[in-house]
Amino acid sequence: xxxxxxxxxxxxxxxxxxxxxRRWAPSSYWYVLVFPRKALWLRWSWRHVASGCGLTKKRQRxxxxxxxxxxxxxxxxxxxxRFQRVEVDTKPWMGLPRPVRGGxxxxxxxxxxxxxxxxxxxxxxxAHAWRIEAVRVVDSRPGRVTLQGITRDPLAHVAPxxxxxxxxxxxxxxxxxxxxxGVLETGAAWRMDFRLIPHWMNAGATQSGKSNLINALxxxxxxxxxxxxxxxLKGGVELSAYADRLTALATTRAECLDLLSxxxxxxxxxxxACRRYGVRDIWQLPDASRPIPVVVLVDELAELFLxxxxxxxxxxTRTATALLRIAQLGRAFGIHLVLSGQRIGSDLGxxxxxxxxxxxxxxxxxxxxxxxxxxxxxxxxxxxLVAARSIAPETPGVAVITGSDGRWYRxxxxxxxxxxxxxxxxxxxxxxxxWAQVAASGLGHELPFDTNPELAA
Numbered sequence: 086x087x088x089x090x091x092x093x094x095x096x097x098x099x100x101x102x103x104x105x106x107r108r109w110a111p112s113s114y115w116y117v118l119v120f121p122r123k124a125l126w127l128r129w130s131w132r133h134v135a136s137g138c139g140l141t142k143k144r145q146r147x148x149x150x151x152x153x154x155x156x157x158x159x160x161x162x163x164x165x166x167r168f169q170r171v172e173v174d175t176k177p178w179m180g181l182p183r184p185v186r187g188g189x190x191x192x193x194x195x196x197x198x199x200x201x202x203x204x205x206x207x208x209x210x211x212a213h214a215w216r217i218e219a220v221r222v223v224d225s226r227p228g229r230v231t232l233q234g235i236t237r238d239p240l241a242h243v244a245p246x247x248x249x250x251x252x253x254x255x256x257x258x259x260x261x262x263x264x265x266x267g268v269l270e271t272g273a274a275w276r277m278d279f280r281l282i283p284h285w286m287n288a289g290a291t292q293s294g295k296s297n298l299i300n301a302l303x304x305x306x307x308x309x310x311x312x313x314x315x316x317x318l319k320g321g322v323e324l325s326a327y328a329d330r331l332t333a334l335a336t337t338r339a340e341c342l343d344l345l346s347x348x349x350x351x352x353x354x355x356x357x358a359c360r361r362y363g364v365r366d367i368w369q370l371p372d373a374s375r376p377i378p379v380v381v382l383v384d385e386l387a388e389l390f391l392x393x394x395x396x397x398x399x400x401x402t403r404t405a406t407a408l409l410r411i412a413q414l415g416r417a418f419g420i421h422l423v424l425s426g427q428r429i430g431s432d433l434g435x436x437x438x439x440x441x442x443x444x445x446x447x448x449x450x451x452x453x454x455x456x457x458x459x460x461x462x463x464x465x466x467x468x469x470l471v472a473a474r475s476i477a478p479e480t481p482g483v484a485v486i487t488g489s490d491g492r493w494y495r496x497x498x499x500x501x502x503x504x505x506x507x508x509x510x511x512x513x514x515x516x517x518x519x520w521a522q523v524a525a526s527g528l529g530h531e532l533p534f535d536t537n538p539e540l541a542a
Contacts, residue, residue: 103118112186112187115184115186115187115236116184119236120182120184120189123182123189123236124181124182124184124189127179127182127189127191127215128179128182130214131176131179132174132176134211134214134215135176135177136174136176137210137214138207138210138211138214139207140176140177140196140199140203140204140207141174141175141176141177141196142174142175142196142197142198142199143172143173143174143175144172144173144174144175145170145171145172146170146171146172146173147170147171175196177193177194177195177196177199178193178194179191179193180192180193180194185233185272186272187235187236187237187239187272188217188233188234188235188236188237188271188272189233189234189236190223190231190232190233190234191231191232191234192229192230192231193229193230193231193232194228194229195228195229195230201222201225201230204222204230204232205222205466205468205492206468208220208221208222208232209468211232211234212234215234217234217235217236218235218236218237218238219234219235219238219270219495220232220233220234220235221233221235221270221271221492221494222492223271233271235270235271235272238270239268239269239270239271239272240268240270240480240483240495240496240497243267243268243482243497243498243499243500260305260309261280261309261310261311261378262278262279262280262309262311262378262380262421263276263277263278263279263280264276264277264301264302264305264306264309265305266298266301266302266305266498266499267298267301267482267496267497267498267499268496268497268499269488269494269495269496270494270495270496271494275486275496275497275498276489277302277446278489279378279380279421281489282445282446282487282489283415283416283421283422283445283446284412284415284416284421284422284423284424284443284444284445284446285422285423285424285444285445285446285447285448286424286429286441286444286446286447286448286461287299287423287424287425287426287448287450288425288426288427288429288448288449288450288452288457288458288460288461289425289427289448289449289450289451289452289484290427290450290451290452290453291427292478292481293450293451293452293476293481293482293484294450294451294481294482294483294484294497294498295425295427295450296323296425296503297481297482297498297500297501298425298448298450298482298484298498299323299324299382299384299423299425299506300501300502300503300505300506301498301499301501301506302380302382302423303327303330303501303506303509303510304501304505304506304509306380307330307509307510307512307513307516308509308513308516309516310377310516311377311378311379311380312332312377312378312379312380312517312518312523313327313330313331313332313379313380313382313517314331314332314333314334314344314348314379314380314381314382315327315331315333315334315335315381315382315383315384316334316335316341316344316381316382316383316384316389317334317335317336317384317385318336318337318338318341318384318385318388318389319336319384319385319388320336321334321336323384323385324382324384326503326506326507326510327506327507327510328510329510329511329514329517330509330510330511330513330514330516330517331510331517332379332517332518332519332520332523333347333520338389338397338400338404339400341389341404342400342403342404342407345404345407345408345411346407347520347524348379348381348407348411348420349407349410349411350524351376351379351420351523351524352410352411352414352415352418352420354524355367355376355418355419356414356418358370358374358376359417359418362374365417366416366417366418366419367417367418367419376418376419376523377419377518377522377523378419378420378421379419379420379421379523380421380423381411381420381421381422381423382423382425383422383423383424383425384425385425385426385427386424386425386426386429386437387426387427387428387429387433389401389404389405389408390404390405390433390434390436390437391433401434401436402436404436405434405436405437405439405440406436408422408424408436408440409436409439409440409443412440412443412444413443422444424440424444427452427453427457428453428454428457429441429457429460429461430454430456430457430460431456431460432456437460438460441460441461445487446486446487447461447462447465447485447486447487448461448484448485448486448487449461449462449469449473449484449485449486450476450481450482450483450484451473451476451477451478451481451483452473452474455470455474458470458473458474461473462485462493465487465493466492466493468493469485469493472485472493472495473485480497482497482498482499482500483495483496483497484496484497484498
């Protein structure tokens with residue numbers, strides 16, 4: 086019979102408790118057991134890590150020695166001064182590591198001549214030196230930079246989106262046009278903030294998670310008092326499942342041109358309303374005159390720009406001009422674009438290149454060709470291109486995105502099936518405004534529902 090008091094039994098019991106703790110309560114396990122040891126090791130090894138990553142600077146220091154002299158191999162005594170100036174490596178000052186969920190944050194004081202980009206360039210080296218998953222610059226202010234170390238990849242397992250609640254199920258005032266669609270690599274929620282970044286480009290190959298992101302947007306935006314408009318030149322096979330929540334859906338090139346013309350007319354009416362009230366955007370209008378925000382979902386952008394013959398060239402030119410005009414002026418008047426496509430390249434014409442310059446939000450899933458990644462992320466940090474090209478096929482939903490702070494991050498959208506998104510569209514079908522209501526808003530008419538983010542319940 087096993088003696089419960091045997092030392093081996095006690096050791097096994099302790100190991101079992103630790104393993105269970107790590108498995109079922111990883112956050113508290115990290116805060117209590119792992120982080121204190123990690124913090125001590127970070128502080129102790131920082132001088133060597135900073136030197137290896139090229140973050141140290143040469144400084145002159147006074148050095149005092151008690152050795153009166155040294156004897157060379159020839160036996161001649163070489164006199165050394167006791168007090169002299171020597172050149173030493175100075176490391177940046179490291180603040181106390183602060184624990185966060187799944188990692189830690191550290192603030193460093195920049196040495197003379199250093200900028201935050203110097204730390205951003207060596208993030209991969211720091212991650213290997215600290216034996217962690219990744220390191221990212223998360224904040225900077227004059228003379229200081231804050232890094233976040235990620236000990237485990239939060240994108241490995243992202244919880245599926247919750248099914249939609251029954252109306253009036255709730256959207257919060259803070260969530261208006263700020264849908265949560267997934268998780269960032271820092272562990273924070275991934276918000277596509279249309280109020281801050283009005284237009285988004287969503288690129289990705291088949292089975293990369295591009296359509297899943299659209300599903301997540303449908304689920305998050307369906308409960309909100311906004312209008313959703315769809316462009317689907319695949320005959321409507323992608324977006325027709327959400328027709329109950331779409332104010333308008335165009336499935337042919339001719340329908341797309343007509344719908345774009347209607348959107349520009351609505352934008353013009355909203356311009357007049359803002360001018361009449363002496364304001365610069367719709368959010369400064371009185372509550373009763375505030376227009377309904379419109380989110381335009383475009384599936385397969387390349388289909389809008391491809392031409393089979395000369396007869397379609399004029400249509401493509403008009404389409405490109407209309408989209409560019411909305412991208413340039415739509416933010417102030419509550420019209421937002423989400424442009425999706427498998428292939429987005431300069432070979433589609435100058436219209437795509439001009440349109441890309443007006444799109445601030447970039448989302449690049451796994452792509453089949455490097456030019457699409459360059460078109461999506463080329464004006465960001467070159468490291469973003471490397472990260473995008475390294476997305477594995479077995480991780481659908483993972484993408485490289487632009488953050489609200491202007492930096493790039495890896496992110497992953499939560500899995501949302503087409504059935505779940507279709508259910509959300511049906512559940513909130515009563516929230517769908519008619520086109521007449523969208524066109525009338527901003528002209529002094531009462532809105533069908535309140536779009537004031539401060540008063541919405």
